[in-house]
Amino acid sequence: MTELVRVDNVSKVFDISPPLWHRVLTRQPKRLVQAVDNVSMSIEAGQTYALVGESGSGKSTLARTIVGLTPPTSGSVWFDGALLAGATHKAVAPSVRRQVQMIFQSPYASLNPRWRVGDIVAEPIRAFGLSDRRQASRRVDELLEQVGLASSDAARFPHEFSGGQRQRISIARALASEPRFIVCDEPTSALDVSVQAQVLNLLKQLQRDLGLTYLFITHDLAVVRTMAHQIGVMKQGALVEAQSADALFASPQHAYTQMLLDSAPIVSPKASRSGQL
């Protein structure tokens, strides 16, 4: 197994104190929130790393830090030996940035409502100058078909699609720059249960076909079960446990992980007797 993404001692501290003049006048101390606390992890190529934890555990912040949307306070993130995010404001090479994409939680806010689907999917191709105009439109058709939409959908606007279809458009956009690593921030939590399975299956199939590596942020343990090879458990900004999926479900080491597994709803009484979720 080869390592694709390495996270080195990443911390993220948010300064949420009131404006300086206000703080000085009212003699309040600085207020800091430690969203991510010295996290190190390693993601293997071609695998899915699931990051689980309750709301506010810092998993989304960690994901945003890894892709470079928010710079870490300290530590660094490496992609295939190249710097992806660091505390120093060093520019990330476009060739590296192109290989990392993100799929967002809300299928409604993640697509610009004023843009046609074709333009949305073509944007990464144009931004990285991957092909000329005519090739780009052919590539868009190809991508839309790859995620289970029709090439004629390129002329429509996002509001004409359902939540699941919009998430497919997001996936098509993420694939447009031919990435090797995709961060999925709760990509199915806003969808109906029936549609969730379709989107998860699509992601799995794309992983098989294109050899993608995923970082999967979720709080849904059923999703983790179907997707993950490796699992990291976060609590209050720290990574408290990291194991292979089988090992973690079989014998959770940390007390918090055990609690998390116990709190998941049981699907059927039969499954609960045999000790499965």
Next chain:
Amino acid sequence: MSIGQRLYQWWDSDFFYAFRTSPVAIVAFSVVMLLFGGALLAPLLSVMDPFDMAALNLMNGFTPPMQPNAFTGDTFLLGTDDQGRDLWSAILHGLRVSLFVGFSAVGLAMAIGISLGLLAGYLGGWVDALIMRVADVQVTFPSILIAMLIFGIARGLLPPEARNDFAIWVLILSIGLSEWVQFARTVRGTTMVEKEKEYVQAAQLLGLSRLQIMRRHILPNVMGPVLVIATITLALAIIAEATLSFLGVGAPPTQPSLGTLISIGQDFLFSGEWWILLFPALTLLALALSVNLLGDWLRDTLNPRLQ
């Protein structure tokens, strides 16, 4: 898609349905279009060129509407002013000046307000604080005062012989600079909401510059409310122009706007020549009222929370 289909789609759209079923909107729109048409076709519709001093006959001065002049026997639809200028022609040409100044001033205010609002909302921090404090200071002055201030400075800077030629542009500049705050505030607010949305983060991931994101992603999404404010500001700008011209600091008498005409008419109100004031004033009222009503209707229609 054929033109017929497109037309049908437009006719069938929610927006056009709301228009078809609102009598106020239809009447206001018709009045605005009528006045626009009048202003556009002013040279064809008018009896004389009111700017051409040589064409004026002083003997025709103070002719009441629809009555033959006692000396020359000429009849004028809306009467004449003290110089013998046909009021109908003067109003049509005045409407031109008023509308031109109004649209240009709103265009200027929009350009300034949208740019500053986008910068303040997207960049935040000290840029936001600076722009919004300037806006706060500006709204504490009445906009007419700001306009008069700019007008005064411009008059001081310009040589006397150029003042009349540049009067219209100074007018546009002064009204534009006094009306940008509302655009900036609205755009800033909408921008702050939009920039948190994930499509903006997706664009950031592609390494697009902040300027590109503002222009290509956020700008199209803030234009809805801007359109509504632009309509209401247009009415304000027309009234501001009329007020400034009435006060004598706006359009020069050689190039009269509606405000200049009202200002001229005001001198003769108590001596019995009521028509010189009344007709330009009625035109201004109709224009400002219908543009305002149209703006209100647009706001109600485009606001999803009120539907």
